[in-house]
Amino acid sequence: MRLTNHPILGPAAPGREVVFFLDGVAATGLEGEPLAAALKAAGVAVHRYTKKHRRPRGLFCAVGRCTDCVMVVNGRPNVRVCVTPLEEGMRVATQYGAGEGVK
Amino acid sequence: MTRYDLIVIGAGPAGLSAAAEAAGAGLRVAVFDENAKPGGQLFKQIHKFFGAKEHKAKIRGVKIGAELLAEAEKRGAEVFLNSPVAGLYKEREILVRRGEGVGHYKGDAIIVATGAQENMPAFAGWTLPGVMGAGAAQTLMHLHRVKPGKRVLMLGSGNVGLVVGFQLRQAGCELAAVLDAAPRIGGYGVHAAKLARTGVPFYLSHSIVRAWGTDKVTGVVAGEVDGGWNFIPGREKQFEVDTVCIAAGLAPATQLLKMAGCAMRAAGADWLPVCSAVGETSLPGVYAAGDVSGIEEASSAMIEGRLAGGAAARKLGFIGPDEYEERRQVLLAALASLREGMFAPQKRGQISAQTDEGIDLSQTLLRKGYLEEGEVGKYPGVKPAAGIHPVIECTQNIPCNPCRDACPQGCIKVTGGIAALPEYDDRAGCAGCGLCVAVCPGQAIFLLNEDAGDGLAEVTAPYEFLPLPQKGELGAALARSGEKLCPAEVVRVKLAPAFDRTALVTFRVPRDFAMRARFWQKEAAA
Structure with a gap:
C-alpha cells in the first residue's frame, strides 16, 4: 500500500522503520508518520467500535478534524491517530466506546 | 500575553x-x-x-x-x-x-x-471504514505516501473529485467510477476528459444508496436520481470497491x-x-x-x-x-x-449553454466527461493542418493561458481575455516542440501529424503515470471515451526539465484514428 515511487513526487524519502504494537501484536511503520498512515499501510481499517451500536469506524478526514479515527494510544483513549506521529514502541489499541475502563 | x-x-x-x-x-x-x-x-x-x-x-x-x-x-x-x-x-x-x-x-x-x-452527505454505510473524504485520500497519497485503497469509487464531479480521481490513478489505484447526483459534471471539462480517456466511467444523476461491508467497505449500491434528487426504483448499480471517496464540495x-x-x-x-x-x-x-x-x-x-x-x-x-x-x-x-469565465464564483449555480465565443458547449462532455469526435472541430483550437500541429481540446471558458506563452512560434492565441478559448494560428507554423502539451494544466493539448508515412498518423499526448513507456513499446490507443481503438506503438517519449514531469508520449495509429486516439495505455502484463 506504500507509494515508493510517484510520477510527480518522485521516489519517497527513506524513512526509519520502527516497531509498534497494535492490540499487543507487533507491527511496523515509519517513525514520525501519522499513526493512521502506518495503520493504513499495514492494511488495518478498523480503529474503533462505537459505544451504542458497536459499529466500526476508521480513518475519515485524515486532518484531525472529524475525530472518527480515535484510538487508545499508550493507554490514553480518544487520541486522533491521523495527527499523532508514530513513535518506536507505541502501544495502540482498538477503542471500544469512549474508551471506558482503559488503563 | x-x-x-x-x-x-x-x-x-x-x-x-x-x-x-x-x-x-x-x-x-x-x-x-x-x-x-x-x-x-x-x-x-x-x-x-x-x-x-x-x-x-x-x-x-x-x-x-x-x-x-x-x-x-x-x-x-x-x-x-x-x-x-x-x-x-x-x-x-x-x-x-x-x-x-x-x-x-x-x-x-x-x-x-x-x-x-469538506461537506459530507450521509448515506447508509457512510461511517464504514473505507469511506473517506477525497481530501483524506489526497493527504494519504501525497503527504504520507500511502495508497488509500485498491479500487475506489468517487462521489462528486467538482474539481476536487476530478482532480483527486486522476491523482488516485496516478498513485496506481483503480477508479471504478465517478458519480454525481447533479445532471452535469461540476468541475472543469478538461479535468473530466483526462480521467475519461483513461477509461473511467462517469455516472451523472447518480448517487450512493448505500455502502456495504461488515468491518470495512466491500461494495456500493448506487442509484439514479430524478430531477427532485429522489432515487428511481430499479435503476441501481453495484460497484465492488474497497474505498469510497466523497467530494461533495x-x-x-x-x-x-x-x-x-x-x-x-x-x-x-x-x-x-x-x-x-x-x-x-x-x-x-x-x-x-x-x-x-x-x-x-x-x-x-x-x-x-x-x-x-x-x-x-x-x-x-x-x-x-x-x-x-x-x-x-x-x-x-x-x-x-x-474570476473570468464560466466557472467564476459570481456565476455559481448558473448554467451556460454556449461559450463566450458563441459555440455550443459539449453536452457529452458535461454528461460523460469527453468530447464527441464530431464536435471537436467546432472549437478554435482544433483546425486541420498539414504536418505536425497542436490540437487544443479546450472547450470551456476557464481563466488560463500558459499555452499561449509556451509556444516559441506564437502559434497559439488567447485573445479577448484570459478565459477566451485558445486558437491555433496555422500561419505561424508549429515546430512540434510539444511545450504547449506539457504546460497545459488541463492536459487538453495534443500534437498531431496526420501523415507519418505508411498510412499512419502520430499522436503526442501528455502522460503522468508510472512506469513511463519505452520507445518501441506496443500498447493500446484509447479514444476520448476510454474505448480501446487499436494497438499503438510508442515512437518517442520526451521528458524535458521544462515539462516538469509531464512526459510527452508519441504513438502511431492508422490515419483514420488520428482524430480519435487520445491516450496510450500500457498493455496489462500477460
Missing part, C-alpha cells in the same frame, strides 16, 4: 501570502496553524495550476507552497505549528492551544485564513469569525463574512482571506491573502497611501482575471 503587529490564523495559501506580504512591509507577523506542517492543502496539490503567469499558472501546487513558505519565513514571519486557534475575540485577541496548555496572543490586526472543510471554516461577532451573510448553503474588497470584516482590523471568505481556487486565495496583508500594513501605517494603492490595483486586477 505576547503582542504582534499581525496575527494570521492558518498557514495555507491565503495565510502564508498574507504573512509574506505584511512581513515584507515590516510588520512583526505570527502565523498559527493547527497542523504539523505548513502549507494547508498546497503541498497536496500535485497538479499544475490554472491561470496566467502572475497567478503562477502551470506550476504545481507543491512547488508554489514551498516558495511561499520560504518567502514568508525569509521576510521574518514566525510560523507556529501544532497550534490550533480555539478562540478569536473582537478585541483582536486569540486563544491558542499549544501542547497541553493554552496561549493568549494579541494582534493589532488579525487575518483569518482558516480555509474550508467545501464549506468555509468560519467558526472563528462567527465567534468574534463578524457580520455574516447567507450565500447558498453557506454563511460568509461580510468583507470589503481587501477582506476587512465588520470588525475593524479583522480580515478574512481565502476559502473562509468564499470557496475558490488556491490561486485566488493567494491574492486575497496578499490584499489583506497589504491592507493590514496600510492600516497600521507601515506603508504609504500611494505605494499601497498601486499594489492594491495590481492585485485586484489579478484577482478579477481569475
